[in-house]
Amino acid sequence: MVERSDRAPLLDWEEIPSAEKPGGAAPPAAAAHTKDRLTSPSNSRASSGCSAPGFGWSSGPGGPTPSKSVSTNADGCSAPPATSSTPAGRDEALRPDDEEHPSDSGSREVSLEDRMVKWEEKDQIVSVFVVTFNTRSGNMLEWCLPKDMDLEGVEFKAIASGSHRVTTDFIYFRKGCYFGLACFANMPVESTVERGARMKSVGILSPSYTLLYRYMSFLEHQVRLQLQSPGHYSPLEAFYEDKRALLPPSGDGVVTACPANAWGAAINHSMHPEMKITHPAGCMSQFIRFFGEQIMVLWKLALLRRRILIFSPPPVGVVCYRVYCCCCLANISIPGIGVAVPEFRPFFYVNVADISALENELSYVACTTEKIFEEKKDLYDVYVDNQNVKTCRDGLKPLLRLSTADRDKYRKLTEQRQMLLYSQEENGDCVSSEEDLFILFFLEQNNRIFQTLSEVAGSSDPTLTQESVRAMGLDPHGDRLFLLHLLEIYGYDTLLVSEQLCCS
Secondary structure, three states: OOOOOOOOOOOOOOHOOOOOOOOOOOOHHHHHHHHHHHOHHHHHHHHHHHOOOOEEEEEOOOOOEEEEOOOOOOOOOOOOOOOOOOOOOOOOOOOOOOOOOOOOOOOOOOOOHHHHHHHOOOOEEEEEEEEEEEOEEEEEEEEEEOOOOOOEEEEEEEOOOOOHHHHHHEEEEOOOEEEEEEEEEEHHHOOOOOOOOOEEEEEEEEEOOOHHHHHHHHHHHHHHHHOOOOOHHHHHHHHHHHHEOOOOOOOOOOOOOOHHHHHHHOOOOOOOOOOHHHOOOOOOHHHHHHHOHHHHHHHHHHOOOOOOOEEOOOOOOHHHHHHHHHHHHOOOOOOOOOOOOOOOOOEEEEHHHHHHHHHHOEEEEEEOHHHHHHHHHHHOOOOEEEEEEEOOOOOOOHHOOOOOOHHHHHHHHHHHHHHHHHHHHHOOOOOOOHHHHHHHHHHHHHHHHHHHHHHHOOOOOOEHHHHHHOOOOOOOEEEEEEEEHHHHOOOOOOEEOEEEEOOO
């Protein structure tokens, strides 16, 4: 097998065609195709009961609101969603000749699928910026649009600490209620003022991280342009005018991707959005091969909504993908499960300027290049250094040991991967992917646990026995502590634990 790159598939923003007609109405064929995609097993994982994966989140008041992610073609290759020139947050009226006749009730109902399609097509770039390294002042915000955007601290997110050691990198990060993507480049120059190196990053902010990949190649090209011809901002200005989001009149700086009442139960609180081709092909397989059996430890900690901090020296781009992969381990698609637990939030890259924000977080996963975080033990529950997963919490230390069931699950996961690779090589199967296999594996495992817990809780004898624990795919003895943490966090207060689990 050929090792795949850590880079995301690169698509120029100028080359993505719009799927809308000039009047704003999507062609019937396209709408039907999109509806099929929304309900197809390959996208919705209907076989596992998943209601709505593939939706990005916008961090706004009252919790996350979803925006549609990327679709998948019939051949299994990811495809970019269509774009629209209509600003986000504005419902464009139909032209008179396209308007449908009103129903007897006097109003036209808009289906959930139609609203999904409409919101899928919105570009929501709220800011574009250039950050540079100045030998006297350090990291500086060189240029941005809009001019009044609060970008304080973004200069330390867009150029990660230690980036002077690498020539190129990309960084996912959070800035307030927005997610950002910046592409960094380091070019040698014959200048004593610049001490032989010119370093810049070009980045964007959006309410959701799931579509940022679409602009990766544009940002990479622009940062090279800024290094070679500093001050040439016209392509960035044109890009922002074309892709900018419409901020609400309240001025609170929050972009709502879709009205929350349009979704209802369609989005499960515990189902994380898929980045799809936001992450490179093979990202999840590289993640699991990197950690090996330790992936089962990370799975348990993610399901328990612990604060996980991943340390790695630059480049940080591939480590940002590990943050995403950790989130995928905690997916649950059973309606109602996980509503009361803390949201497992991806922070992506963080630095010392984020300490105050992390102090208030109950659950998150993030990465950093700054070793000083290891000493800030009150900021995290689990610290991951290379493949070394460690904790200073006495109550969590037993969870770092693999149980018999953990090793069995990892063996099954490896076997399934080998079967998939064999099918791809022998039969030319390009529909199935390793990413889907891994995500579905943990999703089904999580659903199996909570389905069993719900059934036992609703029975006449709500007692967890060795048999019921084995039915979850857990070890009655080795996973007892994990199970007790799970019952506490997810609110299964009425369940009793059989004493047999202590001495099985």
